[in-house]
Each structure stands twice: as C-alpha cells, then as structure tokens.
Amino acid sequence: TTTAETGDNQATSTNETIIDTGQAIAVSNVLNVVNTNIINSNGFILFLSNLLGGGGDLDLREWLKQWSPADVLADECAGGCGDEGETAVTDTNQAEIHNEVVVHSSTGNNSAAGDTAAIQTGDAYAAANVINVANTNIVDSNYLLLTFNNFGDWQGDLVFPAWETFLELFGTEVSFSGGEVNNQNAATINNELELSAETGGNTASAAATSSIQTGDAVAVANVVNEVNQNLVGGGSLAVVLRLPGGWSGGIFGAPAELKWQSSGDGIRLIFDGAENGNSAGAEINNDNQAQIDNQVQVYALTGDNQVTGDEAAIIQTGAAYAAANVVNVANTNVLGRNWLLAIINILGHWQGNISFGRPDLWVGHYAQIENNTAQPGERVTFRYTVINNGDAPATEVELTGRFDPRFFDPFEAETTFTWPVPDLDPGESFDFTYQMTLKHEIATSVPEAGSEAEITSLESDNNDADNLDSLLIALNHPVATNHLRRIPKERYAKPPEIIVTKTASMVAAALGQTITYTITVLNKGGNDVTEAKLADAIVNENEEIVSQKFWDLGTVLEDEEITVTYDVIFNASSPPGFYRNGAQLIAGDYASGIASTTVLVYAPAPVAPVAPTTPSAVEATSTVTNAEPAPPVTALPPPGPPSQLAAVGVIGLDDLLILSLISLSVFFVKFLLETDLKIFGPWPIKGYLAKLATIKSLFF
Structure with missing residues (x-):
C-alpha cells in the first residue's frame, strides 16, 4: 500500500477561514522475475513518470543505441538461432505470483467554516506499475520493457530510431520451418484493476456568494499479456499509447512496414520483422505452469470538500490523475531477438510528434567582402549554407534572412526574405546567395551592421540551438574595428525578459x-x-x-x-x-x-x-x-x-x-483611461483566499 495525503483538514473561525493543501503524489512500481534465465542479453525494465507534465522528449534512441542489428543477433545466438539452427531449449517450471497493490493519493476531504471561507486543494497523482516475468528465457537478445506516465499536458516528442536503423534492429524474423517445438504450457492470469479519479462531491453554502470549481479527473488502465510464446530471431515492437486528453501532432519518418491501430482514446504501434531465415535444427521443449494474480487499486481524490460561510463560500479543487499499468510475460522464449514493449499514458493534452529519427538542421552565413570590411553604399553578397546533421529527412524547409533596416537599403532588396529549401536527407547540404546594399548615409559612429539567418522545417528539430546564426560585418569608418566577426545570437536577437x-x-x-x-x-x-x-x-x-x-x-x-x-x-x-x-x-x-x-x-x-x-x-x-x-x-x-x-x-x-x-x-x-483594447485570455483560473496580511489570489 502506498499513500500520499495532504487533505483531510478542518478549520473554523469567526472571520476569514482558508484551507490550502499542497500536491499529493503516490507511485508504486512492482517487478517480479520468477524462473527466468537471461543469457548473453542486454536490456532494461523501466518505470518512468513525469509527475508535473510540461516539456521534454522521450527519446528511445538513447536506450536502443547499444543494441545489435537483428541479423547479427541471429548469427550470435547460442548454438545458432539463425540459419544454422541448432539451439535447444528445455523448460520445466512452475510459478505463482500474487500481487495486491493499493495506491492512494488525496488532497480532498476538507471542511472549512467562517465568515468568509475557502478551500483550495492541490493536484493528486496516483500510479501503479506492475511487471511480472515468469518461466521465461531470454538468450542472445536485446529487450526493453517500459511504462511511462505523464501527468498533465505534455509538450515533447516520442522519438524512435531512424527508419533504416529501425529496420536493422527489428527487420529480420526467423521462421520455424522444420524445427521441433513441443509446448506443454499452461498459464492462468487474473487481473483485477480498480481505478478512481474524483474531483467532485463538494458542497459550498453561504448567505451571499458561493462558488465551486473542480479540476480535471482522468483515470487510465492498461493490461498487456505475453503468454506461451516463442520469439526467435528478428525483432518486434509493440507500443500502447493512451491519449485521453487528445493529441496535436503527427507521425514522421515511419517505415512502411509499421502498423498502427486506433484504440478509442489512443493508438497502438505494431511492428514484426519479415521472415527470411529458418531454424530447422532448433529444438524447444516447454512444460511450464504459471499462475499470476494481480489485484490493483488506484485512487486519486481532490474533491469531497465542504465549506460554510456567512458571507462567502468558495471551493476550488485540483486535478486528479489515476493510472495503472500491468504487464505479464509468462512461459515465453526470446532467442536472438530485439524486443520492445512499451505502455505510454499521457494524462492530459499531448502536443508533439512520433518521430523515427529527427532532422538536425544547421545554418551559417558569411559576407563575401574584401579585407573583411564594407563601405557605406557597397553591395554585399551573403552566402548561406544549410546542413542536415540529423538521422531523418527534413521537409518543407525554409531559410529566412534578416538585415538590420537601419543600415541596409530596403529599396534595393527586401531586408527580410524567406527562401524555400529542397528537402534534405541526412548529411545533405544546400547553398544560397543573397545580395544587399548598405545605405549611403550611415553615421561614422556605427562600427558594424548586422544580419541574421534562421532555418525551419516541418519536423521537430533535434537541436534548435543551431537553427539561428547572427553575423556582424565591420564598416569602413575610422572608428571601425576593421574586421568581420561572428557574435553570439544572444547579443543580436536576445529578447527582453x-x-x-x-x-x-x-x-x-x-x-x-x-x-x-x-x-x-x-x-x-x-x-x-x-x-x-x-x-x-x-x-x-x-x-x-x-x-x-x-x-x-x-x-x-x-x-x-x-x-x-x-x-x-x-x-x-x-x-x-x-x-x-x-x-x-x-x-x-x-x-x-x-x-x-x-x-x-x-x-x-x-x-x-x-x-x-x-x-x-x-x-x-x-x-x-x-x-x-x-x-x-x-x-x-x-x-x-x-x-x-x-x-x-x-x-x-x-x-x-x-x-x-x-x-x-x-x-x-x-x-x-478609457482606451478600447483587446483582452488577451483566458487568464489562469487558479488561486485562493488570503488570511489577514497574507497576499494570495483567488481565481475562478
């Protein structure tokens, strides 16, 4: 049992009364590995939670970069899991796993009374992650079992390896033509999941004014069973994405062989490598018994509050998030294979992409001038270079150039231009020139004139820091520094804060x-x-x-x-x-x-x-x-x-x-006074009453 509570408070006074609870975060991770052999294999079992939402990418390339290609695994498989096919696996196991997991997070169940009374509760986060691995052999393989819970909105990308690397890792599967497989397996799996996310059940009463505002309530449960299977050679991927808060984004660079299915409030990505081998000599004998019972209860509460005020009564509850993920792997052999299984819950709105690799555009520019200086009135040629240093193509690429209009003549050419760049594959580059004329009347106290180059594409860029380049050219004045130099973009374009x-x-x-x-x-x-x-x-x-x-x-x-x-x-x-x-x-x-x-x-x-x-x-x-x-x-x-x-x-x-x-x-x-302007909103609805000299804000 895992419990986190900041609620269950009572306060009463004859004046102003306020209860302000903090957040409550409760997470339980359970891993059972029973009767399992992991031989000459690399892998991870990861429990990840982003409790406060926000930004940041989930880049699986970092976890998979140590994996060997699928055909290499087949050759290295003990005894020959690939075309040589002389592997022998014999199992006789009995496993029993019983899990009782209770996770409770509460900021609610508060009561307040007074002349003016208010309750504000923080967010409640509750998550349970259970992975059971029983009667399983993993030999000469790479594996990744992952659960990821993002509580609240998420601004970030889910990144897989680029499609060529992806096919190398997952693209070969060995068939069982001629091999001998004897399975006498039995598995009984019982999953009982109970989830509750509650922000309601509130009561506010007052003679003058009363108000109740509740936060979001989101509950998501996932169960995946991999039972009585033989996974030999090649690779497979299964990713379950739960998106109850919606998704604004797209899928970029996916291999044609990738399949996806809609699952109501999410999607499921599936990939199985094509068969192009055999295991004629492989012998697999399984006689395994597995009994797995999972009883999981997850509760998140911010509601159930009561407020009574003579003049005013206000209740504002935080959001309640409850998530449960259960993965059962039983009576399974993984031989010479790359295997990825992931459950990803975004308990809010997701603004980001699913990318197979990402472009990494770099832009630089310089002025082609003699002696590294330019005179007022001189026509200057600027040369731009764009390079894709990433591992995926960049499409709908645009180059934008900007010149300081105080020193460059806008009648000769536009001081801001946008130029379409051809799609760039990894390692490709593009060169472009543009001419601008310096104004004739530039004060002698001005030593330099600046320009800027920026590059964008349809896809998310792997490194935004090199998408902008700034340049200063020295002017041929007596006070000029008589040189051409680059400056950090912060000096030229850093906005105020x-x-x-x-x-x-x-x-x-x-x-x-x-x-x-x-x-x-x-x-x-x-x-x-x-x-x-x-x-x-x-x-x-x-x-x-x-x-x-x-x-x-x-x-x-x-x-x-x-x-x-x-x-x-x-x-x-x-x-x-x-x-x-x-x-x-x-x-x-x-x-x-x-x-x-x-x-x-x-x-x-x-x-x-x-x-x-x-x-x-x-x-x-x-x-x-x-x-x-x-x-x-x-x-x-x-x-x-x-x-x-x-x-x-x-x-x-x-x-x-x-x-x-x-x-x-x-x-x-x-x-x-009395100027008619546009309202920028909506403004955040959050806050609470203050007591005496404490200054806090109450938002509705």
Missing part, C-alpha cells in the same frame, strides 16, 4: 471597502525595453470590462524594477461577485505575460439606513517607484488602436468607484 506580478491587499472585500493593488515590473535582462506601456484592466464574472488604466513607463532598464500601487473602492451599486484584475507590459511588438489576481466582492450584512450619497464614477490613488534610479525620459503619446497594442482591454463601469493618484519616481508616467 519582463516579469510582471500583481497582488491585492485582500481577496474578499465588502462593498465600500478599499482594495490596494500592487503591480511589479522587473526587467530580468536581455536588453533595455523602450516605449514601454503598462496596461491594467478589471473584468467581472461575465468577462465584461469594467475599468481600465495605462501608464507610459518609457524605457525600462536591464535589471530595473518598477512598482505601481493604487486603491479601488466598489460602491453599493456594484454587483457582488468575482472581479479579476490583470496587468501586462507592452513595448512595440513585445508583450509580457499577463499577471492577474481576483477579488470576491460581496454585499455586507444589512445596516440601518443612512442618508443617500451620490457616488462618483472612479476614484483611485496610485504610486510608481523604481528599484534603481533611471535617467529621465520623455512621455510617450497615447497608445494606438487595438492592433498596435496587444494588451489587456478595458471599459468603464459607471457605478464603480476607483481612487487614482499616480506618483512618479525618477521619470514621468502618463496615466491613460
């Missing part, structure tokens, strides 16, 4: 209370960011924009940090509910990620009537501070139409009160 964070002073506020929002902008490096604008928006539960504001930040220097604070008051006529606030920095074509936070606005308990007042439309106070002094800059003009500022869009809400005061530190910041 802007991190925007957004917090609120409270996560639940009654109408009339003051909420202080804080926005932090940090330039982590890369380059200074010029003409930067900070956009801020508030939207209601219906995704209707209720308020907007903009600040012109001018130039944000490398490693500079800017902080903006402002207050918001929701008056009595504002509808209660969730109000999401997001902030984003925009600078030309660059846009940072959206930082957002959500506040629950609720109506307070009734009080004695008071004299009516006339609310103003918006009141706010704001301050902007810099972590380090920056030189003064000139305020920028108001932002353009939506197509020019890909930022957060906002509109006004007549009855919303926002107090706004902007304080500038070091440079001037212009505060813009």
